[in-house]
Amino acid sequence: MFKKLRMVMEAAFYNFRFWKGNARIMAVFILSFILCFLLTDKIVVFAKAHETTMQLMEAFIWTFGDSNSILLSSLLLLLLYADMPFITGATPFFLVRASRKTWVLGQLVYIILSTGIYLLFTLISTCLLCAPYSFTKNIWSQTAAILAYSEEGKALVLPASVKTLEMSRPYQSMMSIFMLMMLYVLTMVFIMMVFNIWKGTVAGVLSVLVFSSYGVLLNPEHLQKLLKLPEEFYYKAKVFIGWISPLNHATYYMHNFGYDKLPTLRQTVFIFIGSIVFLTLLTMRVTKKFSFVFRGTES
Amino acid sequence: MLRYDTRRAFSFRWLYLGSFCIVILACISRLDVIREVWETVELLEPGWTMSFVIETLCGEILLFILPVLSTLPFSSSFIDEWKAGMTRQAVSRIEKRTYLRSKAIVTALSGGFILSVGSLCLLIVSMVVFLPIEQSVTDTVMDNKPVQSYIALFARYFVCGALWAETGLFFSTLFNHRFLAWLSPFMIYYLLIIFHERYFEWCFVLYPKEWLIPERQWGFDNWSICLWLLALTALAGWGFIKVGERRLASV
Numbered sequence: 001m002f003k004k005l006r007m008v009m010e011a012a013f014y015n016f017r018f019w020k021g022n023a024r025i026m027a028v029f030i031l032s033f034i035l036c037f038l039l040t041d042k043i044v045v046f047a048k049a050h051e052t053t054m055q056l057m058e059a060f061i062w063t064f065g066d067s068n069s070i071l072l073s074s075l076l077l078l079l080l081y082a083d084m085p086f087i088t089g090a091t092p093f094f095l096v097r098a099s100r101k102t103w104v105l106g107q108l109v110y111i112i113l114s115t116g117i118y119l120l121f122t123l124i125s126t127c128l129l130c131a132p133y134s135f136t137k138n139i140w141s142q143t144a145a146i147l148a149y150s151e152e153g154k155a156l157v158l159p160a161s162v163k164t165l166e167m168s169r170p171y172q173s174m175m176s177i178f179m180l181m182m183l184y185v186l187t188m189v190f191i192m193m194v195f196n197i198w199k200g201t202v203a204g205v206l207s208v209l210v211f212s213s214y215g216v217l218l219n220p221e222h223l224q225k226l227l228k229l230p231e232e233f234y235y236k237a238k239v240f241i242g243w244i245s246p247l248n249h250a251t252y253y254m255h256n257f258g259y260d261k262l263p264t265l266r267q268t269v270f271i272f273i274g275s276i277v278f279l280t281l282l283t284m285r286v287t288k289k290f291s292f293v294f295r296g297t298e299s
Numbered sequence: 300m301l302r303y304d305t306r307r308a309f310s311f312r313w314l315y316l317g318s319f320c321i322v323i324l325a326c327i328s329r330l331d332v333i334r335e336v337w338e339t340v341e342l343l344e345p346g347w348t349m350s351f352v353i354e355t356l357c358g359e360i361l362l363f364i365l366p367v368l369s370t371l372p373f374s375s376s377f378i379d380e381w382k383a384g385m386t387r388q389a390v391s392r393i394e395k396r397t398y399l400r401s402k403a404i405v406t407a408l409s410g411g412f413i414l415s416v417g418s419l420c421l422l423i424v425s426m427v428v429f430l431p432i433e434q435s436v437t438d439t440v441m442d443n444k445p446v447q448s449y450i451a452l453f454a455r456y457f458v459c460g461a462l463w464a465e466t467g468l469f470f471s472t473l474f475n476h477r478f479l480a481w482l483s484p485f486m487i488y489y490l491l492i493i494f495h496e497r498y499f500e501w502c503f504v505l506y507p508k509e510w511l512i513p514e515r516q517w518g519f520d521n522w523s524i525c526l527w528l529l530a531l532t533a534l535a536g537w538g539f540i541k542v543g544e545r546r547l548a549s550v
Contacts, residue, residue: 021474023474023475023476023478023479024476024478026474027478027479027482027486030486030490031486033490033493034486034489034490034493037489037492037493037497038489044497129493129497132497132498
């Protein structure tokens with residue numbers, strides 16, 4: 001058991017060796033930093049205009065509490081995992097010494113670790129970019145109050161809802177949003193992994209695009225405009241979509257904080273973890289039939 | 300400059316691409332203004348066309364696309380030839396330094412060329428479309444300030460294109476990655492914006508938006524921006540030659 005676990009970890013950590021001096025990996029992190037700048041620009045300009053400060057985590061909360069930002073940030077991972085299923089020169093040796101199952105588990109552990117690093121980098125970038133206008137104490141700022149309790153927040157399309165402010169504090173909200181993003185992104189990447197192994201790279205990329213489009217299309221605002229739904233139906237549609245759309249599950253303010261019938265954070269975590277476990281089992285199953293092709297062995 | 304470099308960098312397809320992209324993007328970015336003009340029955344004010352061109356060339360969408368557009372003709376040239384094995388053939392006939400110098404100069408010129416031709420094309424298209432519906436200047440005093448502003452902007456477009464193309468060439472050679480020839484100028488552009496807007500507002504000389512739309516006094520009636528950008532282009536070119544020499548040492 002311990003030997004197997006060691007092999008899984010070795011297969012996972014071996015992939016990190018390719019990060020050193022890798023232009024693609026560097027590009028992903030720099031683009032993520034630029035994306036954070038572009039996404040936080042609205043809130044920083046707002047705070048500057050009102051001459052107010054922000055809590056250090058608020059920029060992350062308002063930015064990644066929005067489904068579009070989560071979607072944009074997650075799509076950058078397509079570049080990070082462009083070489084999926086990570087077949088390297090060491091793969092034949094891993095397969096000789098351990099089973100396919102151990103190898104693929106190693107790849108999944110690598111995905112979890114690298115996604116964690118990527119999201120941590122996103123969080124730190126957002127904090128660094130807003131640091132000149134921020135404080136660290138665990139209380140909501142004046143900027144947040146203006147955004148939540150006035151019409152200006154709605155005009156800026158920032159999800160600074162009153163319920164977020166009243167139900168928790170900045171660091172706790174940040175942790176919830178980080179966890180939701182992590183689970184959503186892992187679900188997306190695991191789907192990509194299944195399709196990559198099962199049907200090839202193109203199918204992997206297409207599966208991510210379909211998964212993301214499904215989330216975008218199931219937006220209550222879009223549906224209301226499209227189907228011209230009255231207010232009472234809009235609420236029902238919002239609750240229904242809150243349950244069936246993975247992107248809405250990843251959106252913090254689309255959860256039940258005691259006001260409505262949307263999924264609670266705990267239910268969302270269970271749904272995502274359930275999906276991830278199912279996708280892990282599916283990946284292990286499809287790996288059994290996966291035909292490995294190593295460079296230099298093609299006839 | 301080597302003839303085969305100039306032939307590839309200044310081919311007609313880049314001329315068409317630069318013109319097409321800039322004109323199309325300009326139209327998209329000013330769609331509301333164009334629609335307004337289309338719907339109005341009155342003649343436009345004298346000098347409207349020139350100010351329209353200048354405002355469009357300084358618009359956010361065009362500024363966003365310029366770093367990528369300028370790299371298209373020739374920024375990946377060194378890495379393409381290196382990976383295809385053509386460099387060995389070339390340096391057996393000419394000196395390594397001449398080869399690298401030619402790449403650096405032609406890349407800078409091609410980057411400047413694609414952007415300046417695009418801006419010129421936008422001016423021509425705008426004049427053809429809007430000048431006939433603009434009031435005649437015979438009864439008013441001819442103001443040549445917009446023309447001077449356009450000439451200055453044209454020059455700044457040229458040097459900006461040269462700088463971004465050279466940056467792409469330098470980073471693609473440094474990291475031996477073709478992809479970075481197109482992506483690195485875009486990344487550097489935004490990193491410089493972040494550097495200025497979030498941390499060092501006093502450092503306006505490294506602010507890319509200031510290079511095209513100067514709000515501070517740069518000296519010589521803002522012509523010193525061109526000198527500054529040329530100095531940066533020369534620095535990137537020198538960096539490329541040094542990195543290229545190191546790469547070619549084993550050939």
